[in-house]
Amino acid sequence: MKTKKIRFFAASFLLFQSVLLPSNVFAVENEVTTNIGIIEKQTESHATGEISELVKNPLNLEIGKIVLSEENQNQLNLQEMNSQARDDQGPTANVTTSPVEFQATRVSDLTKEDLMRFFIDGPVDDNTPTDQIDISLLNSDGSAVSIKNTAPSTMTYDRILRLRDEANNYTDYPVKYQVVDTQAPWANIKEEVIDFSTLTANTFSRKDLLRFIIGDPQDNWTLYPYIDFELTDENGNAFNLHELAFIEHTGYLRLEDEKGNKSEAYEVKFLAGDKEGPIVNIVTAPVDFQARRVNELEREDLSRFLASEPLDNVTAPHEIKLSLHDHLGAALSIVNVAPSATVYDAHLRLQDKVGNQTDYPVRYLVVDTEAPTARFKNETIDFSTHTSNTFSRSDLLRFLADDPEDNWSLSEKINIELVDENGNEFELNDLELREYTGYLSLEDEEGNRSDAQEVKFLVGND
Numbered sequence: 001m002k003t004k005k006i007r008f009f010a011a012s013f014l015l016f017q018s019v020l021l022p023s024n025v026f027a028v029e030n031e032v033t034t035n036i037g038i039i040e041k042q043t044e045s046h047a048t049g050e051i052s053e054l055v056k057n058p059l060n061l062e063i064g065k066i067v068l069s070e071e072n073q074n075q076l077n078l079q080e081m082n083s084q085a086r087d088d089q090g091p092t093a094n095v096t097t098s099p100v101e102f103q104a105t106r107v108s109d110l111t112k113e114d115l116m117r118f119f120i121d122g123p124v125d126d127n128t129p130t131d132q133i134d135i136s137l138l139n140s141d142g143s144a145v146s147i148k149n150t151a152p153s154t155m156t157y158d159r160i161l162r163l164r165d166e167a168n169n170y171t172d173y174p175v176k177y178q179v180v181d182t183q184a185p186w187a188n189i190k191e192e193v194i195d196f197s198t199l200t201a202n203t204f205s206r207k208d209l210l211r212f213i214i215g216d217p218q219d220n221w222t223l224y225p226y227i228d229f230e231l232t233d234e235n236g237n238a239f240n241l242h243e244l245a246f247i248e249h250t251g252y253l254r255l256e257d258e259k260g261n262k263s264e265a266y267e268v269k270f271l272a273g274d275k276e277g278p279i280v281n282i283v284t285a286p287v288d289f290q291a292r293r294v295n296e297l298e299r300e301d302l303s304r305f306l307a308s309e310p311l312d313n314v315t316a317p318h319e320i321k322l323s324l325h326d327h328l329g330a331a332l333s334i335v336n337v338a339p340s341a342t343v344y345d346a347h348l349r350l351q352d353k354v355g356n357q358t359d360y361p362v363r364y365l366v367v368d369t370e371a372p373t374a375r376f377k378n379e380t381i382d383f384s385t386h387t388s389n390t391f392s393r394s395d396l397l398r399f400l401a402d403d404p405e406d407n408w409s410l411s412e413k414i415n416i417e418l419v420d421e422n423g424n425e426f427e428l429n430d431l432e433l434r435e436y437t438g439y440l441s442l443e444d445e446e447g448n449r450s451d452a453q454e455v456k457f458l459v460g461n462d
Protein backbone atom coordinates (compact mmCIF):
# COMPACT_ATOMS: atom_id res chain seq x y z
CA MET A 1 0.00 0.00 0.00
CA LYS A 2 1.26 3.43 -0.94
CA THR A 3 2.36 5.63 1.89
CA LYS A 4 2.56 9.33 2.01
CA LYS A 5 4.02 11.85 4.32
CA ILE A 6 1.75 14.37 5.81
CA ARG A 7 2.97 17.24 7.84
CA PHE A 8 0.62 18.74 10.30
CA PHE A 9 0.79 22.37 11.12
CA ALA A 10 -0.44 24.22 14.03
CA ALA A 11 -1.96 26.64 11.57
CA SER A 12 -4.08 23.93 10.24
CA PHE A 13 -6.04 23.77 13.42
CA LEU A 14 -7.44 27.15 12.65
CA LEU A 15 -9.40 25.34 10.02
CA PHE A 16 -10.98 22.91 12.40
CA GLN A 17 -14.64 22.99 12.08
CA SER A 18 -15.05 22.22 15.69
CA VAL A 19 -12.77 21.48 18.49
CA LEU A 20 -13.84 18.85 20.90
CA LEU A 21 -10.43 17.51 21.61
CA PRO A 22 -7.76 19.14 23.71
CA SER A 23 -5.78 21.34 21.36
CA ASN A 24 -2.51 19.91 22.50
CA VAL A 25 -3.40 16.62 20.95
CA PHE A 26 -2.56 18.07 17.54
CA ALA A 27 -0.49 20.99 18.54
CA VAL A 28 2.58 19.43 17.12
CA GLU A 29 4.43 19.93 13.90
CA ASN A 30 5.92 16.67 13.02
CA GLU A 31 5.83 14.06 10.32
CA VAL A 32 3.68 11.06 10.41
CA THR A 33 3.63 8.21 7.93
CA THR A 34 0.26 6.90 7.00
CA ASN A 35 -1.25 4.36 4.76
CA ILE A 36 -3.13 6.21 2.16
CA GLY A 37 -6.18 7.56 3.78
CA ILE A 38 -5.24 6.25 7.18
CA ILE A 39 -3.38 8.17 9.81
CA GLU A 40 -1.98 6.22 12.64
CA LYS A 41 -0.48 8.85 14.75
CA GLN A 42 0.65 7.98 18.17
CA THR A 43 0.38 11.08 20.21
CA GLU A 44 0.05 11.72 23.85
CA SER A 45 -3.61 11.38 23.30
CA HIS A 46 -3.36 8.21 21.15
CA ALA A 47 -5.32 9.73 18.31
CA THR A 48 -5.83 7.88 15.07
CA GLY A 49 -7.51 9.33 12.01
CA GLU A 50 -8.73 8.76 8.52
CA ILE A 51 -8.17 11.18 5.67
CA SER A 52 -10.95 11.70 3.20
CA GLU A 53 -11.85 14.16 0.44
CA LEU A 54 -8.32 15.22 -0.34
CA VAL A 55 -8.29 18.41 -2.33
CA LYS A 56 -5.46 20.53 -3.63
CA ASN A 57 -4.80 24.16 -3.19
CA PRO A 58 -2.17 26.37 -4.74
CA LEU A 59 -0.15 26.72 -1.56
CA ASN A 60 1.66 23.41 -1.82
CA LEU A 61 -0.84 22.10 0.67
CA GLU A 62 -3.19 19.21 0.62
CA ILE A 63 -6.27 19.76 2.67
CA GLY A 64 -8.27 16.87 3.83
CA LYS A 65 -10.75 15.98 6.46
CA ILE A 66 -9.59 13.71 9.15
CA VAL A 67 -11.96 11.83 11.33
CA LEU A 68 -10.19 11.21 14.54
CA SER A 69 -10.97 8.67 17.08
CA GLU A 70 -9.29 9.03 20.38
CA GLU A 71 -9.25 6.65 23.26
CA ASN A 72 -9.26 8.94 26.15
CA GLN A 73 -10.21 7.63 29.50
CA ASN A 74 -12.14 4.84 27.79
CA GLN A 75 -14.11 7.41 25.91
CA LEU A 76 -14.27 7.43 22.15
CA ASN A 77 -14.39 10.88 20.66
CA LEU A 78 -15.07 11.22 16.96
CA GLN A 79 -13.71 14.38 15.47
CA GLU A 80 -13.80 15.71 11.94
CA MET A 81 -11.01 18.09 11.18
CA ASN A 82 -9.10 19.50 8.24
CA SER A 83 -5.55 18.47 7.65
CA GLN A 84 -2.90 19.85 5.41
CA ALA A 85 0.02 18.18 3.73
CA ARG A 86 2.95 19.80 1.97
CA ASP A 87 4.40 18.75 -1.51
CA ASP A 88 7.75 20.38 -2.18
CA GLN A 89 9.34 17.93 -4.62
CA GLY A 90 9.31 18.50 -8.42
CA PRO A 91 8.70 15.72 -10.94
CA THR A 92 11.59 13.63 -12.22
CA ALA A 93 12.27 11.93 -15.53
CA ASN A 94 14.92 10.26 -17.63
CA VAL A 95 15.44 12.64 -20.56
CA THR A 96 17.34 11.91 -23.78
CA THR A 97 20.57 13.78 -24.44
CA SER A 98 20.29 13.30 -28.22
CA PRO A 99 18.59 15.96 -30.32
CA VAL A 100 14.92 15.24 -30.87
CA GLU A 101 13.76 15.87 -34.44
CA PHE A 102 10.57 17.82 -35.00
CA GLN A 103 8.95 18.10 -38.42
CA ALA A 104 8.97 21.69 -39.63
CA THR A 105 5.54 23.28 -39.54
CA ARG A 106 3.84 26.44 -40.64
CA VAL A 107 0.62 25.92 -38.76
CA SER A 108 0.93 24.28 -35.38
CA ASP A 109 3.05 24.42 -32.24
CA LEU A 110 4.60 21.59 -30.34
CA THR A 111 2.03 19.34 -28.73
CA LYS A 112 2.39 17.39 -25.52
CA GLU A 113 2.84 14.32 -27.70
CA ASP A 114 5.80 16.04 -29.38
CA LEU A 115 7.35 16.92 -26.02
CA MET A 116 6.92 13.37 -24.73
CA ARG A 117 9.56 12.37 -27.26
CA PHE A 118 12.22 13.90 -24.97
CA PHE A 119 11.55 11.21 -22.35
CA ILE A 120 13.21 7.87 -22.05
CA ASP A 121 11.32 7.24 -18.79
CA GLY A 122 8.84 9.26 -16.88
CA PRO A 123 7.96 11.83 -15.96
CA VAL A 124 6.84 10.92 -12.43
CA ASP A 125 6.00 12.91 -9.37
CA ASP A 126 5.50 12.04 -5.72
CA ASN A 127 1.97 13.45 -5.67
CA THR A 128 0.89 14.59 -9.09
CA PRO A 129 -0.28 11.85 -11.48
CA THR A 130 1.91 11.62 -14.60
CA ASP A 131 -0.85 12.79 -16.90
CA GLN A 132 -1.28 15.91 -14.79
CA ILE A 133 2.38 16.89 -14.87
CA ASP A 134 2.80 20.02 -16.94
CA ILE A 135 5.56 19.75 -19.55
CA SER A 136 6.97 22.78 -21.32
CA LEU A 137 9.91 23.53 -23.55
CA LEU A 138 11.45 26.88 -22.66
CA ASN A 139 13.86 29.36 -24.15
CA SER A 140 16.60 30.80 -21.90
CA ASP A 141 14.36 33.78 -21.15
CA GLY A 142 11.66 31.46 -19.89
CA SER A 143 9.32 31.89 -22.83
CA ALA A 144 7.78 28.86 -24.47
CA VAL A 145 9.58 27.50 -27.51
CA SER A 146 7.70 27.71 -30.80
CA ILE A 147 8.95 25.91 -33.91
CA LYS A 148 6.18 27.35 -36.05
CA ASN A 149 7.73 28.83 -39.23
CA THR A 150 11.21 27.63 -38.31
CA ALA A 151 12.76 26.40 -41.54
CA PRO A 152 14.16 22.87 -41.52
CA SER A 153 17.93 22.81 -41.14
CA THR A 154 20.76 20.91 -39.51
CA MET A 155 20.86 23.41 -36.64
CA THR A 156 20.61 21.97 -33.11
CA TYR A 157 18.78 24.04 -30.52
CA ASP A 158 19.65 23.79 -26.78
CA ARG A 159 16.63 24.43 -24.60
CA ILE A 160 15.10 23.65 -21.21
CA LEU A 161 12.41 21.04 -20.64
CA ARG A 162 10.45 22.02 -17.53
CA LEU A 163 8.30 19.55 -15.59
CA ARG A 164 5.85 21.10 -13.17
CA ASP A 165 3.66 19.32 -10.65
CA GLU A 166 0.29 20.44 -9.40
CA ALA A 167 1.88 21.94 -6.33
CA ASN A 168 3.91 24.16 -8.64
CA ASN A 169 7.23 22.47 -7.97
CA TYR A 170 9.27 22.18 -11.15
CA THR A 171 12.36 20.42 -12.40
CA ASP A 172 14.40 21.56 -15.42
CA TYR A 173 16.26 19.31 -17.83
CA PRO A 174 18.55 20.50 -20.63
CA VAL A 175 17.45 19.10 -23.98
CA LYS A 176 18.30 19.51 -27.68
CA TYR A 177 16.10 19.51 -30.73
CA GLN A 178 16.27 19.97 -34.48
CA VAL A 179 13.68 21.13 -37.00
CA VAL A 180 13.71 18.80 -39.99
CA ASP A 181 11.58 17.98 -43.01
CA THR A 182 11.48 14.27 -43.67
CA GLN A 183 7.76 14.17 -44.30
CA ALA A 184 6.51 13.75 -47.86
CA PRO A 185 3.68 15.87 -49.28
CA TRP A 186 0.18 14.46 -49.51
CA ALA A 187 -3.01 15.15 -51.42
CA ASN A 188 -6.63 14.14 -51.78
CA ILE A 189 -6.94 12.23 -55.01
CA LYS A 190 -10.07 12.14 -57.15
CA GLU A 191 -11.53 8.72 -57.71
CA GLU A 192 -13.07 9.38 -61.11
CA VAL A 193 -11.45 8.92 -64.51
CA ILE A 194 -9.99 12.26 -65.60
CA ASP A 195 -10.73 13.10 -69.22
CA PHE A 196 -7.76 14.41 -71.22
CA SER A 197 -9.37 13.77 -74.60
CA THR A 198 -8.80 17.36 -75.69
CA LEU A 199 -5.13 17.33 -74.69
CA THR A 200 -2.87 17.52 -77.72
CA ALA A 201 0.55 17.66 -76.00
CA ASN A 202 2.66 14.54 -75.64
CA THR A 203 3.11 14.99 -71.89
CA PHE A 204 1.14 16.28 -68.91
CA SER A 205 1.78 19.77 -67.61
CA ARG A 206 1.69 20.60 -63.91
CA LYS A 207 -1.72 22.16 -64.48
CA ASP A 208 -2.91 18.93 -66.09
CA LEU A 209 -1.71 16.85 -63.14
CA LEU A 210 -3.47 19.12 -60.66
CA ARG A 211 -6.72 17.87 -62.15
CA PHE A 212 -6.15 14.60 -60.32
CA ILE A 213 -6.17 16.38 -56.95
CA ILE A 214 -8.99 17.68 -54.80
CA GLY A 215 -7.94 21.07 -53.42
CA ASP A 216 -4.26 21.87 -53.06
CA PRO A 217 -1.51 19.36 -52.35
CA GLN A 218 -0.11 19.71 -48.85
CA ASP A 219 3.26 19.49 -47.17
CA ASN A 220 4.41 20.14 -43.62
CA TRP A 221 6.87 22.75 -44.95
CA THR A 222 7.10 23.12 -48.71
CA LEU A 223 4.59 25.59 -50.06
CA TYR A 224 2.14 24.33 -52.64
CA PRO A 225 3.73 26.03 -55.69
CA TYR A 226 6.99 24.26 -54.93
CA ILE A 227 5.56 20.79 -54.57
CA ASP A 228 6.48 18.72 -57.61
CA PHE A 229 4.34 16.08 -59.31
CA GLU A 230 5.30 13.06 -61.29
CA LEU A 231 2.97 10.73 -63.13
CA THR A 232 4.31 7.41 -64.36
CA ASP A 233 3.08 4.09 -65.62
CA GLU A 234 3.46 0.91 -63.59
CA ASN A 235 7.07 0.62 -64.77
CA GLY A 236 7.95 4.08 -63.51
CA ASN A 237 8.13 5.61 -66.98
CA ALA A 238 6.57 8.92 -67.92
CA PHE A 239 3.63 8.74 -70.31
CA ASN A 240 4.08 9.68 -73.95
CA LEU A 241 0.48 10.49 -74.70
CA HIS A 242 1.05 10.34 -78.43
CA GLU A 243 2.15 6.74 -78.06
CA LEU A 244 -1.03 5.78 -76.22
CA ALA A 245 -4.20 4.42 -77.65
CA PHE A 246 -7.21 6.51 -76.69
CA ILE A 247 -8.45 4.38 -73.81
CA GLU A 248 -8.61 4.55 -70.01
CA HIS A 249 -5.12 4.35 -68.52
CA THR A 250 -3.88 3.81 -64.97
CA GLY A 251 -1.09 6.02 -63.70
CA TYR A 252 0.81 6.54 -60.49
CA LEU A 253 1.09 10.06 -59.11
CA ARG A 254 3.86 10.99 -56.69
CA LEU A 255 4.37 14.30 -54.91
CA GLU A 256 7.80 15.58 -53.95
CA ASP A 257 8.72 18.44 -51.61
CA GLU A 258 11.74 20.75 -51.78
CA LYS A 259 13.75 18.39 -49.59
CA GLY A 260 13.18 15.55 -52.02
CA ASN A 261 10.71 13.70 -49.81
CA LYS A 262 8.54 11.67 -52.17
CA SER A 263 5.04 10.51 -51.38
CA GLU A 264 3.78 7.02 -51.95
CA ALA A 265 2.26 6.52 -55.37
CA TYR A 266 -1.37 7.51 -55.68
CA GLU A 267 -3.18 5.43 -58.29
CA VAL A 268 -5.10 7.56 -60.78
CA LYS A 269 -7.16 6.84 -63.87
CA PHE A 270 -7.34 8.95 -66.98
CA LEU A 271 -8.61 8.94 -70.53
CA ALA A 272 -5.99 10.14 -72.99
CA GLY A 273 -4.08 9.24 -76.09
CA ASP A 274 -4.20 9.64 -79.84
CA LYS A 275 -7.69 9.21 -81.21
CA GLU A 276 -7.20 10.62 -84.70
CA GLY A 277 -6.72 8.30 -87.63
CA PRO A 278 -4.51 9.17 -90.63
CA ILE A 279 -5.89 10.95 -93.69
CA VAL A 280 -4.93 10.85 -97.36
CA ASN A 281 -6.22 11.50 -100.89
CA ILE A 282 -7.09 8.44 -102.98
CA VAL A 283 -6.71 8.03 -106.75
CA THR A 284 -10.04 7.79 -108.53
CA ALA A 285 -9.15 5.26 -111.26
CA PRO A 286 -8.95 1.54 -110.52
CA VAL A 287 -5.45 0.36 -109.72
CA ASP A 288 -4.24 -2.79 -111.45
CA PHE A 289 -2.11 -5.34 -109.68
CA GLN A 290 -0.15 -8.11 -111.30
CA ALA A 291 -1.71 -11.49 -110.64
CA ARG A 292 0.37 -13.65 -108.33
CA ARG A 293 0.52 -17.05 -106.73
CA VAL A 294 2.75 -15.94 -103.84
CA ASN A 295 3.62 -12.65 -102.06
CA GLU A 296 0.89 -10.46 -100.67
CA LEU A 297 0.56 -6.88 -101.79
CA GLU A 298 3.26 -4.75 -100.23
CA ARG A 299 3.25 -1.18 -99.06
CA GLU A 300 4.71 -0.13 -102.40
CA ASP A 301 1.81 -1.82 -104.20
CA LEU A 302 -0.83 -0.30 -101.95
CA SER A 303 0.77 3.15 -102.17
CA ARG A 304 -0.47 3.20 -105.75
CA PHE A 305 -3.94 3.95 -104.31
CA LEU A 306 -2.58 7.17 -102.79
CA ALA A 307 -2.85 10.52 -104.52
CA SER A 308 -1.02 12.27 -101.64
CA GLU A 309 1.25 11.46 -98.74
CA PRO A 310 -0.71 9.98 -95.81
CA LEU A 311 -0.81 12.29 -92.79
CA ASP A 312 -1.47 11.71 -89.09
CA ASN A 313 -1.54 14.04 -86.09
CA VAL A 314 1.24 11.97 -84.47
CA THR A 315 2.48 9.11 -86.62
CA ALA A 316 5.04 9.86 -89.32
CA PRO A 317 3.89 9.13 -92.91
CA HIS A 318 6.29 6.21 -93.37
CA GLU A 319 5.00 4.64 -90.15
CA ILE A 320 1.38 4.74 -91.24
CA LYS A 321 0.33 1.17 -92.10
CA LEU A 322 -1.59 0.46 -95.29
CA SER A 323 -3.77 -2.58 -95.79
CA LEU A 324 -6.57 -3.74 -98.08
CA HIS A 325 -9.92 -4.87 -96.70
CA ASP A 326 -13.26 -5.97 -97.98
CA HIS A 327 -16.44 -4.09 -97.12
CA LEU A 328 -16.83 -6.19 -93.96
CA GLY A 329 -13.39 -5.22 -92.77
CA ALA A 330 -11.71 -8.58 -93.48
CA ALA A 331 -8.22 -8.47 -94.91
CA LEU A 332 -8.09 -8.92 -98.67
CA SER A 333 -5.52 -10.96 -100.53
CA ILE A 334 -5.07 -11.09 -104.29
CA VAL A 335 -2.80 -14.13 -104.10
CA ASN A 336 -4.22 -16.80 -106.46
CA VAL A 337 -6.78 -14.39 -107.90
CA ALA A 338 -6.70 -15.04 -111.64
CA PRO A 339 -6.17 -12.07 -113.92
CA SER A 340 -9.42 -10.78 -115.40
CA ALA A 341 -11.28 -7.66 -116.41
CA THR A 342 -13.20 -7.60 -113.10
CA VAL A 343 -13.01 -4.34 -111.15
CA TYR A 344 -13.07 -5.06 -107.43
CA ASP A 345 -14.37 -2.67 -104.76
CA ALA A 346 -12.41 -2.64 -101.53
CA HIS A 347 -11.24 -0.42 -98.68
CA LEU A 348 -7.75 0.84 -98.19
CA ARG A 349 -7.09 1.11 -94.45
CA LEU A 350 -4.62 3.59 -92.98
CA GLN A 351 -3.57 2.87 -89.41
CA ASP A 352 -1.43 5.00 -87.09
CA LYS A 353 0.98 3.71 -84.43
CA VAL A 354 -1.65 3.40 -81.71
CA GLY A 355 -4.19 1.66 -83.93
CA ASN A 356 -6.47 4.46 -85.10
CA GLN A 357 -7.81 3.52 -88.52
CA THR A 358 -9.25 5.35 -91.46
CA ASP A 359 -10.79 3.41 -94.35
CA TYR A 360 -11.04 4.76 -97.90
CA PRO A 361 -13.02 3.08 -100.71
CA VAL A 362 -10.79 1.98 -103.59
CA ARG A 363 -11.10 -0.05 -106.80
CA TYR A 364 -8.65 -2.44 -108.38
CA LEU A 365 -8.12 -5.09 -111.05
CA VAL A 366 -5.97 -8.17 -111.13
CA VAL A 367 -4.10 -8.36 -114.42
CA ASP A 368 -1.22 -10.14 -116.04
CA THR A 369 0.83 -7.88 -118.23
CA GLU A 370 4.21 -9.21 -117.17
CA ALA A 371 6.24 -11.45 -119.47
CA PRO A 372 7.89 -14.64 -118.20
CA THR A 373 11.54 -14.63 -117.18
CA ALA A 374 14.33 -17.20 -117.19
CA ARG A 375 18.03 -17.60 -116.39
CA PHE A 376 20.03 -18.55 -119.47
CA LYS A 377 23.13 -20.71 -119.61
CA ASN A 378 26.14 -18.74 -120.73
CA GLU A 379 27.49 -21.43 -123.08
CA THR A 380 27.03 -23.01 -126.50
CA ILE A 381 24.51 -25.80 -126.29
CA ASP A 382 25.57 -28.96 -128.16
CA PHE A 383 22.82 -30.39 -130.39
CA SER A 384 25.31 -32.23 -132.73
CA THR A 385 23.64 -35.59 -132.09
CA HIS A 386 20.16 -34.05 -132.59
CA THR A 387 18.26 -35.90 -135.34
CA SER A 388 14.89 -34.12 -135.47
CA ASN A 389 14.23 -31.29 -137.90
CA THR A 390 12.95 -29.01 -135.11
CA PHE A 391 13.55 -28.28 -131.43
CA SER A 392 11.04 -29.66 -128.98
CA ARG A 393 10.12 -27.72 -125.82
CA SER A 394 12.35 -29.95 -123.78
CA ASP A 395 15.22 -29.28 -126.22
CA LEU A 396 14.77 -25.54 -125.75
CA LEU A 397 14.73 -25.93 -121.97
CA ARG A 398 18.41 -26.93 -122.34
CA PHE A 399 19.19 -23.26 -122.97
CA LEU A 400 17.89 -22.43 -119.48
CA ALA A 401 19.63 -22.85 -116.13
CA ASP A 402 16.24 -23.68 -114.54
CA ASP A 403 12.55 -23.57 -115.31
CA PRO A 404 11.09 -20.34 -116.75
CA GLU A 405 8.95 -18.29 -114.41
CA ASP A 406 5.97 -16.04 -114.69
CA ASN A 407 3.92 -14.00 -112.26
CA TRP A 408 0.85 -16.02 -113.12
CA SER A 409 1.39 -18.71 -115.82
CA LEU A 410 2.77 -21.94 -114.52
CA SER A 411 6.16 -23.00 -115.86
CA GLU A 412 4.76 -25.73 -118.11
CA LYS A 413 2.30 -23.25 -119.62
CA ILE A 414 5.06 -20.89 -120.66
CA ASN A 415 5.70 -21.13 -124.35
CA ILE A 416 9.36 -21.14 -125.51
CA GLU A 417 10.27 -20.04 -129.04
CA LEU A 418 13.63 -20.02 -130.85
CA VAL A 419 14.08 -18.14 -134.11
CA ASP A 420 16.90 -16.97 -136.30
CA GLU A 421 17.83 -13.38 -136.97
CA ASN A 422 15.01 -13.13 -139.48
CA GLY A 423 12.44 -14.40 -137.06
CA ASN A 424 12.14 -17.82 -138.69
CA GLU A 425 12.27 -21.16 -136.96
CA PHE A 426 15.34 -23.23 -137.62
CA GLU A 427 15.06 -26.13 -140.13
CA LEU A 428 17.74 -28.38 -138.68
CA ASN A 429 17.88 -31.03 -141.40
CA ASP A 430 19.27 -28.55 -143.89
CA LEU A 431 22.03 -27.19 -141.69
CA GLU A 432 25.68 -28.05 -141.84
CA LEU A 433 27.40 -28.77 -138.57
CA ARG A 434 28.60 -25.59 -136.92
CA GLU A 435 27.69 -23.06 -134.21
CA TYR A 436 24.52 -21.06 -134.83
CA THR A 437 23.07 -17.99 -133.13
CA GLY A 438 19.38 -17.99 -132.24
CA TYR A 439 16.91 -15.76 -130.41
CA LEU A 440 14.87 -17.34 -127.67
CA SER A 441 11.76 -15.79 -126.19
CA LEU A 442 9.18 -16.83 -123.58
CA GLU A 443 5.45 -16.19 -123.73
CA ASP A 444 2.84 -16.59 -120.98
CA GLU A 445 -0.82 -17.56 -121.34
CA GLU A 446 -1.89 -13.92 -121.59
CA GLY A 447 0.44 -13.46 -124.58
CA ASN A 448 3.03 -11.46 -122.72
CA ARG A 449 6.30 -12.13 -124.44
CA SER A 450 9.82 -11.64 -123.08
CA ASP A 451 12.55 -9.87 -124.98
CA ALA A 452 14.48 -12.23 -127.24
CA GLN A 453 17.61 -13.63 -125.65
CA GLU A 454 20.56 -14.39 -127.91
CA VAL A 455 21.70 -18.01 -127.55
CA LYS A 456 24.36 -20.14 -129.28
CA PHE A 457 24.17 -23.77 -130.20
CA LEU A 458 25.99 -26.45 -132.19
CA VAL A 459 23.86 -28.35 -134.71
CA GLY A 460 23.90 -29.80 -138.24
CA ASN A 461 24.93 -32.71 -140.36
CA ASP A 462 28.43 -33.77 -141.32
Ligand SMILES: [Ca+2]
Nearest residue numbers: 089125126165
Ligand atom coordinates in the same frame (compact mmCIF):
# COMPACT_ATOMS: atom_id res chain seq x y z
CA1 LIG B 1 5.67 16.82 -6.39
Ligand SMILES: [Ca+2]
Nearest residue numbers: 183219220257
Ligand atom coordinates in the same frame (compact mmCIF):
# COMPACT_ATOMS: atom_id res chain seq x y z
CA1 LIG C 1 7.86 17.84 -46.34
Ligand SMILES: [Ca+2]
Nearest residue numbers: 274276312352
Ligand atom coordinates in the same frame (compact mmCIF):
# COMPACT_ATOMS: atom_id res chain seq x y z
CA1 LIG D 1 -3.17 9.54 -84.94
Ligand SMILES: [Ca+2]
Nearest residue numbers: 368370406444
Ligand atom coordinates in the same frame (compact mmCIF):
# COMPACT_ATOMS: atom_id res chain seq x y z
CA1 LIG E 1 2.58 -13.03 -116.96
